[in-house]
Amino acid sequence: MSSIRERVSPEEWNLRVNLAAAYRLVADFGWTDLVFTHISVRVPGPERHFLINPYDMLFEEITASSLVKIDLQGNVVLDNGHPVNAAGFTIHSAIHEAREDAHAIIHLHTLDGTAVSCLKEGLLPLSQTAQLICGDIAYHEYEGVAFDPAEKPRLQKDLGQKNILILRNHGTLTVGETIAQAFVRMYFLERACSMQVRTLAQLGPERHLHPSAPEVIAKNIEIGRFGLTAIADHLIWPALLRRLNRTMPGYDT
Numbered sequence: 091m092s093s094i095r096e097r098v099s100p101e102e103w104n105l106r107v108n109l110a111a112a113y114r115l116v117a118d119f120g121w122t123d124l125v126f127t128h129i130s131v132r133v134p135g136p137e138r139h140f141l142i143n144p145y146d147m148l149f150e151e152i153t154a155s156s157l158v159k160i161d162l163q164g165n166v167v168l169d170n171g172h173p174v175n176a177a178g179f180t181i182h183s184a185i186h187e188a189r190e191d192a193h194a195i196i197h198l199h200t201l202d203g204t205a206v207s208c209l210k211e212g213l214l215p216l217s218q219t220a221q222l223i224c225g226d227i228a229y230h231e232y233e234g235v236a237f238d239p240a241e242k243p244r245l246q247k248d249l250g251q252k253n254i255l256i257l258r259n260h261g262t263l264t265v266g267e268t269i270a271q272a273f274v275r276m277y278f279l280e281r282a283c284s285m286q287v288r289t290l291a292q293l294g295p296e297r298h299l300h301p302s303a304p305e306v307i308a309k310n311i312e313i314g315r316f317g318l319t320a321i322a323d324h325l326i327w328p329a330l331l332r333r334l335n336r337t338m339p340g341y342d343t
Contacts, residue, residue, distance in 0.1 A: 094155040094170055102133050102141075106154035108269045108327075109141050110341040111334055112196070115273065117150035118338055121280060123199040124148070127261070128175075130182045131194045131269055138162050140186060142179060144172030153343045162187060177237045181257075184242035185249060185265060192265035194272040202283040203262035212256055213282060215307045216289055216299065220282035222314030223275065224307070228252040232259040254279055270327035271319055278318065 095103050109131050116122055116129065125145060133139045141157045143149070159168035162183050164176030182195050206213055212229060215221045230248040233241050249255050254275055255263040262279055266272030293299070302310075334341065 094168075097168065098159075099134075102159075103154065105131050105133060105269075106141060106157050107342045109157060109194075110152050110154045111331055112194075112269050112273050113143060113149040113152040114334055114338045114341045115330055116196070116198070117148070118334065119277075119280075121198050121200045121276075122149045125175075126178070127197050127199055128178055128182055129194070129196045129269075129272075130179070130186070132186060133159065137167075138186075139167055140179075140182070142174060142182070144170075145175040145178075146173055150338065153341055155343060180236045180239060180241065181245060181263070184245040185263075187242070188246035189249070189251075189265065191267050194266045194269040195263065196265075196272045196276045197257075197261060197263045198276065198280070199261040200280055200283070202287045203256075203280055204260065205287050206283040207256050207261060208259050213279075214286055215302065217282060217285045218310060219278055219285060221302065221307050221310035222318065223254060223278050223282060225311035225315060226252050226275075227254045227256060227279075229256050229258060232257065236260075266319075266322070268323055268327075270322040273330070274318055274322035274326050278314075 109129060112129050125148060128142055130140050130142045133141060139159050139161055141159055143152055144156050144158050147156060155170065156172055158166060158170060158172055158174045160174055161167050164179040166174060181197055185192050185195055213220055213224060213227060215224045228249050230245055253265050257263060264272045264275040264279060266275060
């Protein structure tokens, strides 16, 4: 089989490199769940094709060449010898189908993210980190393992125009116009969830929450609405790639 790089456009190869980097970074940050969950990105063009992880590889093993190109139904359109979990693409396909701006989607099952998804209150604006994203969060009720295409309209309606979705009793999800934006949103979400889990673990008869003033929360929501997007692509993502080149090279092959 000829190399994947020779069979795709330069634009697609660049997306493959950045998507493989995102998978490696998720592994590096300890957010993985064996071979489960996905990060997907749309390939430019009218065909509505997407790149997703091969089902037989851990996130830390994924390279640009091993990513599988599929269509909106999860069918492989560029065979590189790896299988794909088409059923697991249900959530991603629903969002890609409804949101033209959601070029990249990250879905995880982390310990703290899932713990917060099991709380009736969801993510609370306790920390500065949470306040920067809490205005951009939507919720979707759990309907069982997401194999049923009939769930798609409800996923689409619940996400709306938000960029962060907490899947009740399930996990976390972020979208972005770029892989960098989706990743940075996920970083803030997972960080905020971990802060909340640790905070709530301290509560007892002598310990109580110290909420921020409503006007402070409102100010931070406004800052987060535009600030994270502005710094994701040009400041944070290049720094993360430098880290990855030091700690886990080879993703760009």
